[in-house]
Amino acid sequence: MKTQNQKAWFFVLPVLLLVAFNALIPMMTVVNYSVQETFGNNIFFWEGVRWFEELLNSDRFHAALGRQFLFTGIILAIEIPLGIAIALAMPRSGPWVPVCLVLMALPMLIPWNVVGAMWNIFALPDIGLLGYFMNTTLGIDYDMTQNPFAAWATIITMDVWHWTSLVVLLSYAGLVSIPDAYYQAAKIDGASSWSVFRYIQLPKMKQVLTIAILLRFMDSFNIYTEVFVMTGGGPGNSTTFLSIDLVKIALGQFDLGPAAAMSLIYFAITLLVSWLFYTLMTKDDAK
Amino acid sequence: MAKITLSDLKHSYYPNPKGPADYALKEIDLEWSDGGAYALLGPSGCGKSTLLNIISGLLTPSNGKILFDDKDVTQLPPNQRNIAQVFQFPVIYDTMTVYDNLAFPLRNRGVDEATVNTRVMAIAEMLEVTDMMGKKAAGLSPDNKQKISMGRGLVRDDVNVVMFDEPLTVIDPHLKWKLRSKLKELHQKVRATMIYVTHDQTEALTFADQVVVMQEGEIVQIGTPVELFERPAHTFVGHFIGSPGMNVLPCEVRDGGAFFGDNLITLEGAIEQGAGTAEIGVRPEFVTLGDTGLPAVVHKVSDVGRHAVVEAKVGDISVKAVLEGEAPAQGAATHLSFDATKTRLYRDGWIATRTAS
Numbered sequence: 335m336k337t338q339n340q341k342a343w344f345f346v347l348p349v350l351l352l353v354a355f356n357a358l359i360p361m362m363t364v365v366n367y368s369v370q371e372t373f374g375n376n377i378f379f380w381e382g383v384r385w386f387e388e389l390l391n392s393d394r395f396h397a398a399l400g401r402q403f404l405f406t407g408i409i410l411a412i413e414i415p416l417g418i419a420i421a422l423a424m425p426r427s428g429p430w431v432p433v434c435l436v437l438m439a440l441p442m443l444i445p446w447n448v449v450g451a452m453w454n455i456f457a458l459p460d461i462g463l464l465g466y467f468m469n470t471t472l473g474i475d476y477d478m479t480q481n482p483f484a485a486w487a488t489i490i491t492m493d494v495w496h497w498t499s500l501v502v503l504l505s506y507a508g509l510v511s512i513p514d515a516y517y518q519a520a521k522i523d524g525a526s527s528w529s530v531f532r533y534i535q536l537p538k539m540k541q542v543l544t545i546a547i548l549l550r551f552m553d554s555f556n557i558y559t560e561v562f563v564m565t566g567g568g569p570g571n572s573t574t575f576l577s578i579d580l581v582k583i584a585l586g587q588f589d590l591g592p593a594a595a596m597s598l599i600y601f602a603i604t605l606l607v608s609w610l611f612y613t614l615m616t617k618d619d620a621k
Numbered sequence: 622m623a624k625i626t627l628s629d630l631k632h633s634y635y636p637n638p639k640g641p642a643d644y645a646l647k648e649i650d651l652e653w654s655d656g657g658a659y660a661l662l663g664p665s666g667c668g669k670s671t672l673l674n675i676i677s678g679l680l681t682p683s684n685g686k687i688l689f690d691d692k693d694v695t696q697l698p699p700n701q702r703n704i705a706q707v708f709q710f711p712v713i714y715d716t717m718t719v720y721d722n723l724a725f726p727l728r729n730r731g732v733d734e735a736t737v738n739t740r741v742m743a744i745a746e747m748l749e750v751t752d753m754m755g756k757k758a759a760g761l762s763p764d765n766k767q768k769i770s771m772g773r774g775l776v777r778d779d780v781n782v783v784m785f786d787e788p789l790t791v792i793d794p795h796l797k798w799k800l801r802s803k804l805k806e807l808h809q810k811v812r813a814t815m816i817y818v819t820h821d822q823t824e825a826l827t828f829a830d831q832v833v834v835m836q837e838g839e840i841v842q843i844g845t846p847v848e849l850f851e852r853p854a855h856t857f858v859g860h861f862i863g864s865p866g867m868n869v870l871p872c873e874v875r876d877g878g879a880f881f882g883d884n885l886i887t888l889e890g891a892i893e894q895g896a897g898t899a900e901i902g903v904r905p906e907f908v909t910l911g912d913t914g915l916p917a918v919v920h921k922v923s924d925v926g927r928h929a930v931v932e933a934k935v936g937d938i939s940v941k942a943v944l945e946g947e948a949p950a951q952g953a954a955t956h957l958s959f960d961a962t963k964t965r966l967y968r969d970g971w972i973a974t975r976t977a978s
Binding site: 513515516518519521522523524525526529533534537538 | 677679698699700704705706708709710712714715716717725726729730770773774
């Protein structure tokens, strides 16, 4: 007969404590705030689901959410195909492999606020390299502090520069794991290079691409630092994404209740979309 | 389907090969007739896969020519050679169904769907995979995957040659036998030239009409399984084929006879003139124990079921014998005698006796 030994639970305890302190307890604090109103001094008034109702009906939230989805959509639509294309173009062996890998990894090593500051200066119309070039040499009126389109274009370019490498490195890892026999068999079967991509490379990259898409989705959906440093959400509200708006509500207006409600909804959306992506992309594997 | 000729073929993986040691293949001259079943047999690293890749066009040889039906194809890429290759690990297109996998080589060549359908169904019938045509190929067992990759090779009716690169490596032992006989059966049906690369002598001997034994980039012997067994042209062949391998005994040649110690050994025929280290080769199957012959002591007896392998010592040298029936006890004194018609002299590894006939 098997003897039951309950001591095993003690081994789980440290992890439980860790998760409790870095996730559960902070999260429950937010839940606590989201159903109350406070004016400071630790005095709270019960408000129920009022903040949730107000938020879900507010135009400001809808606009920020819309901007967020548009931004993330554009980011995924550019970075995923571009990342795959670069990975396909990289050498599979030889002395250039480490050079390429290091070059690819460089942007990701730079702290996010530094990236923001770099691009901020880069885009300055009078002294920034990009800004000066656009305005003076090309004669295009480019100023991301005035023009929403310029602001969006700059932020998107910045994110593509900063994070496409992640997709490249993951896709590359998937590509190099394909045995040579597959390419040889495809050659013998008379497959075109499109067929090789469609039926060999893409299926073999699928798992790493799932991870790449998930990471890029979550990361771009939660983008804050770079945008805060570059535009601060402006001009106007044109680049006020969810996280920027959240900080404005929480720290600018000090509306802790509505901010907490927004955090929870924000979190729920991120979780839901991630789950959708994951389920859709892995549904064939379950068979 | 075609006759395959390899002429003066050499290959080195180095750009500027210096000595013969730099060559993965040294001087290959071969002719394979249309519709034959051939095996390339040799230990790992002997150059058999290199040779296969040269025939399929995945590698261009450093020197020499490959002819398909007297047409030089040395510089042609694989897709223009009309060949098919089955790899060690089954290559299948994961996202396609079994049907689409089999249809893939035909569709790539622009064959119309009606013909594709008849060909694919015919091949599926032969491979006995008709019941899984609609399934995703990714979910198949390794042996079925390997069947599908064989099928992709056989589905085209214009293939010159189908090549197998150790195709049974990842297959379970009990399925190996089934797949091997399937292959033999397929060969009889489609009559395509087939080349089978392996390091497993059983696979080579059961599949092929003719076996090419390779060692260190060289062909040591070409022959039918029976020829390789009965009269190895090189001690390597004697050793590599057969279980246990041929006995190779040191000897001395004097007065036109071969002496093992002080005993004159009767050989199959006259010894050819020449120099080099001389050895006597005789298969354990042709060694008998009895009251006359070389005095020996039984050192070890292993019963392998059908027969017993007896290892006897003549002085310090051990000689193996395969015996049917009762085996002597360990430590017993006995006498060994060799079947003279199956006993040969080898010089520097190569056979150096002429047959009596």
